[in-house]
Amino acid sequence: MTHDQLVTLVRQSTRDVFGTMLGIELVDHEPSVGDGVPGPNTGVLALIGLAGAWAGSGTFSCSAEMAQKISGQLLMMEFSAVDADVLDAIGEITNMVLGNVKTSLEEVLGPMGLSIPTVIYGRNFTTRSVGKSNWTVVPFECLGEVVEVHICLTPSNERQRSLSAKDHASAVLTMAE
Amino acid sequence: MSLDVMIVDDSAAIRKILQRVLIQADVPIGKVVEAGDGQDALEKLKTVTVGLILSDINMPNMDGLQLLAALKSQEATKGVPVIMVTTEGSSNKVMEAVSLGAAGYVRKPFTAEQIKEKLAGII
Numbered sequence: 527m528t529h530d531q532l533v534t535l536v537r538q539s540t541r542d543v544f545g546t547m548l549g550i551e552l553v554d555h556e557p558s559v560g561d562g563v564p565g566p567n568t569g570v571l572a573l574i575g576l577a578g579a580w581a582g583s584g585t586f587s588c589s590a591e592m593a594q595k596i597s598g599q600l601l602m603m604e605f606s607a608v609d610a611d612v613l614d615a616i617g618e619i620t621n622m623v624l625g626n627v628k629t630s631l632e633e634v635l636g637p638m639g640l641s642i643p644t645v646i647y648g649r650n651f652t653t654r655s656v657g658k659s660n661w662t663v664v665p666f667e668c669l670g671e672v673v674e675v676h677i678c679l680t681p682s683n684e685r686q687r688s689l690s691a692k693d694h695a696s697a698v699l700t701m702a703e
Numbered sequence: 704m705s706l707d708v709m710i711v712d713d714s715a716a717i718r719k720i721l722q723r724v725l726i727q728a729d730v731p732i733g734k735v736v737e738a739g740d741g742q743d744a745l746e747k748l749k750t751v752t753v754g755l756i757l758s759d760i761n762m763p764n765m766d767g768l769q770l771l772a773a774l775k776s777q778e779a780t781k782g783v784p785v786i787m788v789t790t791e792g793s794s795n796k797v798m799e800a801v802s803l804g805a806a807g808y809v810r811k812p813f814t815a816e817q818i819k820e821k822l823a824g825i826i
Contacts (some may be wrong), residue, residue, distance in 0.1 A: 542812060543811075543812045546812035546813070546814060547720075547811075547812040597716070600716060600720065601716055601719055601720070602723070610715075611715065611716065614714055614715050614716050615714075615716040617714065618714040618716050618717055621714070621761070621790055621811075622790050622811045622812055625761075625789075625790025625791065625792075625811065626790060626792065626810075626811075626812075628790075629790070629791070629792035629793050629810075632793045633793075637793065637795065640761055640790070640791075642713065642761065642762075642763055
């Protein structure tokens, strides 16, 4: 699975979810590859684990203000703060984006598991990956700001195959804390 | 005649959206019962009766496929149509749901029109 293939899948899925569920048209920005978990250190970050013959994690991140706007579009109401409903909405958007990426990946890589999303909100947090895999970073312009989907996927060894998607997500989250 | 509906999803956002979509789809809904996972749904179905269930698959405690199997094994609920509304779009998951007795399968993201189409042959 190459960086370019992942970018294509992430773009298709993210545009589909934002277009269908939010009525928001995204503009592609230049993707990149980074080592370690790249991304912002403030705002809202949702994390999902993927497991199977290939395993890894995916994240969706945006500013707190954008999280409120996205949640408002999804639920047709206004949010003035990042509350439980906003975190839940961002978790579900992430679930849809990476769930659809997973479904496309399964056609090539075989069955995969998807963890329940974990959503983090705060300032000055740090995220680090346990492994040394490269992360594919796919940014979009959304309502005048940049939102990002990051995904890291590598072939599993036998030990990793026995781990559930939830275990993978927890591993990254533990490092983030 | 109105239809009592149960919506099973661990996301409160999706439960709200599905309620809104049912109204947009002109489904004559009556009471709406929400559940956060399969276990919660089974517990609530001990005291309420519904005519339609919309359920996610990926949920904590008891997932949607386990819930579907449990519903179809119980006399009181085996006749209730269950539509899976999920990000799980792989053919093996769809086939598993159908073999367990799902009345329909809708992939997230969804439109009101897609939900309406699935419901057309059921209610």
